[in-house]
Amino acid sequence: MSTSSSSAAERDFRRDFLKIFFIFFLVLLICLSIFFLNHDENNKYTVQTLELNGSAEEGDALFKINCVGCHGITARGLVGPDLHSITQRLNDKEIIKQVTGGLTPPMPSFEIDPVNMSNLLEYLHSLE
Ligand code: HEC
Structure with missing residues (x-):
């Protein structure tokens, strides 16, 4: 009895852990893409500016x-x-x-x- 309840708790814990990890990963991915898109925009702006006389x-x-x-x-x-x-x-x-x-x-x-x-x-x- 006690073993089955502890393994259920373990499964719950693992599921929660995976959920949190997944959300964390998504947030990280969004932050990184915003950073790189922004970086690219800045670069484009600088290159365009420097090409002009x-x-x-x-x-x-x-x-x-x-x-x-x-x-x-x-x-x-x-x-x-x-x-x-x-x-x-x-x-x-x-x-x-x-x-x-x-x-x-x-x-x-x-x-x-x-x-x-x-x-x-x-x-x-x-x-x-
Ligand atoms: C509200 C006041 C303010 C306005 C308006 C302003 N500046 Fe500045 N600027 C400063 C201050 C204060 C610094 C010094 C910042 C620091 O501590 O590095 C500075 C620094 C600079 C620097 C770097 C100077 C150095 O010695 O490193 C440049 C270049 C510059 N400004 C250009 C401009 C240009 C071009 C404009 C107009 C498009 C402008 N600034 C408008 C306040 C202003």
Whole structure:
């Protein structure tokens, strides 16, 4: 009697364990696919941006609208740092990540299409 009830409990336990394991596995799979899809999207965006030849004048206009509040009208720095010679310290990929990533508050993340992002990059390259 006692052996049969303990093996029933064991079976229950195994079933619960499998259920939990299965759910855990599903959640892990979903997280991983979201991560990789996102990663792929980011890569596509960066590749697209870097293929374009931006216009420094257009980038200047964009900078005046979006960035001067923190980086100053001549990009000499205010709340945010001076961006002159930034392109010597950061490569284009890193700058794209900085602008679109929102990883360093208080600087917000910007949703900029690849054309305008390449214009901004060109403008930053024009700063000495
Ligand atoms: C709300 C204020 C704010 C706005 C608006 C803003 N930034 Fe920033 N930015 C910052 C701050 C603060 C930092 C420094 C973050 C840190 O501590 O790394 C920064 C850092 C940067 C850096 C890296 C500088 C370095 O020395 O590593 C770049 C490049 C940059 N910003 C570009 C831009 C561009 C381009 C825009 C407009 C599209 C913009 N920022 C708009 C506040 C701002």
